Amino acid sequence: MKVSRKDILNLLEKNAKLTAGEIAVLIGAKESEVASEIKKLEDEKVICGYGAFVNWEREDDKKITALIEVKVTPSRGEGFSRIAERIYKFSEVKATYLMSGAYDLAVIIEGRTLGEVAGFVSDKLAPLDSILSTATHFVLKKYKDHGIIFNDKEGAGERQLISP
Amino acid sequence: MKNLISQTINDLPFSGIRKFFDLVSEMDNVVSLGVGEPDFATPWHIREEAIFSFEKRRTAYTANAGMLDLRRGISKYMKKYNLDYCPKTEVLVTVGASEGIDIALRALINKGDEVLVIEPCFVAYKPCVIMAGGIPVSVPTSAKNDFKVTAKDIEKRITKKTKAILISYPNNPTGAVIGLKELEEIATVLRGKNIAVISDEIYSELIYGDAKHISIASLEGMRENTVVLNGFSKAFAMTGWRLGFACGSEAIISAMTKIHQYTIMCAPTASQYGGIEALKNGMANVELMRKEYDGRRRFMLKELREMGMDCYEAKGAFYLFPSIKKFGMSSEDFCAKLLKQERLAVVPGSVFGESGEGHFRCAYAYSMESLKEALVRLKRFISGI
Numbered sequence: 001m002k003v004s005r006k007d008i009l010n011l012l013e014k015n016a017k018l019t020a021g022e023i024a025v026l027i028g029a030k031e032s033e034v035a036s037e038i039k040k041l042e043d044e045k046v047i048c049g050y051g052a053f054v055n056w057e058r059e060d061d062k063k064i065t066a067l068i069e070v071k072v073t074p075s076r077g078e079g080f081s082r083i084a085e086r087i088y089k090f091s092e093v094k095a096t097y098l099m100s101g102a103y104d105l106a107v108i109i110e111g112r113t114l115g116e117v118a119g120f121v122s123d124k125l126a127p128l129d130s131i132l133s134t135a136t137h138f139v140l141k142k143y144k145d146h147g148i149i150f151n152d153k154e155g156a157g158e159r160q161l162i163s164p
Numbered sequence: 165m166k167n168l169i170s171q172t173i174n175d176l177p178f179s180g181i182r183k184f185f186d187l188v189s190e191m192d193n194v195v196s197l198g199v200g201e202p203d204f205a206t207p208w209h210i211r212e213e214a215i216f217s218f219e220k221r222r223t224a225y226t227a228n229a230g231m232l233d234l235r236r237g238i239s240k241y242m243k244k245y246n247l248d249y250c251p252k253t254e255v256l257v258t259v260g261a262s263e264g265i266d267i268a269l270r271a272l273i274n275k276g277d278e279v280l281v282i283e284p285c286f287v288a289y290k291p292c293v294i295m296a297g298g299i300p301v302s303v304p305t306s307a308k309n310d311f312k313v314t315a316k317d318i319e320k321r322i323t324k325k326t327k328a329i330l331i332s333y334p335n336n337p338t339g340a341v342i343g344l345k346e347l348e349e350i351a352t353v354l355r356g357k358n359i360a361v362i363s364d365e366i367y368s369e370l371i372y373g374d375a376k377h378i379s380i381a382s383l384e385g386m387r388e389n390t391v392v393l394n395g396f397s398k399a400f401a402m403t404g405w406r407l408g409f410a411c412g413s414e415a416i417i418s419a420m421t422k423i424h425q426y427t428i429m430c431a432p433t434a435s436q437y438g439g440i441e442a443l444k445n446g447m448a449n450v451e452l453m454r455k456e457y458d459g460r461r462r463f464m465l466k467e468l469r470e471m472g473m474d475c476y477e478a479k480g481a482f483y484l485f486p487s488i489k490k491f492g493m494s495s496e497d498f499c500a501k502l503l504k505q506e507r508l509a510v511v512p513g514s515v516f517g518e519s520g521e522g523h524f525r526c527a528y529a530y531s532m533e534s535l536k537e538a539l540v541r542l543k544r545f546i547s548g549i
């Protein structure tokens with residue numbers, strides 16, 4: 001049986017710490033097959049990286065996140081990609097999406113202070129050629145990110161220890 | 165006080181599970197693989213629908229048989245098993261499949277009728293037969309045959325008094341499933357006889373690998389005498405909602421509705437709203453949960469076998485049923501010692517019927533962390549025997 005790439009991706013997306021051996025047991029495949037499929041997925045950049053989901057609010061070293069709506073003039077021949085590239089290369093930028101609707105690019109920025117984020121927008125982002133306008137929205141609290149509920153109050157729920 | 169209680173109930177023992185439960189509840193730091201329910205919460209969209217029903221003041225009784233919208237949803241759902249039931253006359257919404265078992269038996273059984281009960285099985289079957297005035301007749305199954313009942317074993321026990329047969333695949337406690345071939349053979353034995361089939365298919369959605377759920381009611385000539393019981397508890401992780409259903413011919417469902425109307429009135433209204441939403445939009449979540457169980461099943465099976473446990477590959481429900489025969493103690497002893505020494509709770513196979521002796525039931529409806537901890541404890545225990 002061919003190993004299912006989708007099964008592997010679904011498992012790794014939830015828990016990147018799973019080893020090829022563990023995944024093999026979970027989906028009923030051979031470890032070597034899973035390992036080589038993961039390698040392929042990495043080479044093809046389907047898997048783009050591995051990291052932990054961090055709730056920075058729990059740490060003293062807090063971070064400020066902002067979502068910036070950006071309106072731009074697309075450039076001839078390259079559409080929105082040219083300006084998007086000039087934006088996403090800044091290390092402060094955590095995500096950049098081309099959007100449908102009222103604005104063109106959604107840019108997620110992380111900084112240590114409000115001032116740092118505001119400074120980045122006014123000094124680096126807004127002056128870029130072909131940017132028409134920006135609107136900065138600061139994130140006040142993160143409830144859920146990447147499918148994970150921060151501070152999940154529901155917990156595991158209560159079950160009887162033995163039931164028929 | 166004793167003589168106030170009916171003779172039947174007086175003679176009826178408490179479930180072996182209860183005894184074990186009492187033992188467990190006195191202990192701390194217990195890791196349990198003893199439950200018969202999902203570890204997932206009911207998917208939020210279903211909970212949201214029930215909350216909405218409260219907000220909209222939908223707090224009254226519904227029709228006895230359940231809301232027509234829900235029965236329509238159930239009727240549509242049953243088509244996936246090649247079954248076609250009229251929502252108005254052939255579907256009854258019950259308080260869990262448990263109520264279905266009780267009222268199906270009461271609707272069918274005359275005093276002294278025999279009911280074949282395929283074992284090992286859910287602990288309530290035999291008591292429900294007895295409370296309905298019937299006489300339970302065990303039909304044992306064994307690991308040798310992957311806990312599939314054979315037509316021959318059924319045929320041997322049919323007498324003039326046999327009125328019904330209670331069958332449940334995927335099975336609790338063994339996790340066994342049954343295929344088309346075996347069901348056809350059983351149907352051949354039962355066809356033309358005046359024997360009702362009560363088919364408890366509560367685990368129909370939880371089936372793995374190449375196994376496929378087939379309802380005995382879908383086989384030629386079997387629909388008329390078969391009541392199919394199912395519910396929302398296991399598939400949608402809705403055990404606490406107490407919502408199930410029964411499907412069958414109008415004659416049987418109408419008789420069951422008579423009992424239901426006098427004893428229950430109707431299934432809880434908010435639960436019914438949740439049930440409508442579950443059937444409408446919940447199947448993707450069922451599949452996610454099923455996949456998760458399947459991974460744990462493979463993991464547990466591999467680990468149990470690697471530590472030397474003799475365990476057949478169960479392909480349904482969320483149970484494994486390893487054999488402990490080689491340790492030379494009763495399943496009750498084994499489980500009691502395991503609990504005392506390692507604080508690990510599993511359920512002795514004997515509580516599910518005589519043919520469950522020599523096994524224990526472990527559920528894998530737990531997080532991987534709990535399963536891993538349980539396996540550490542189990543391994544330590546058996547290496548010390």
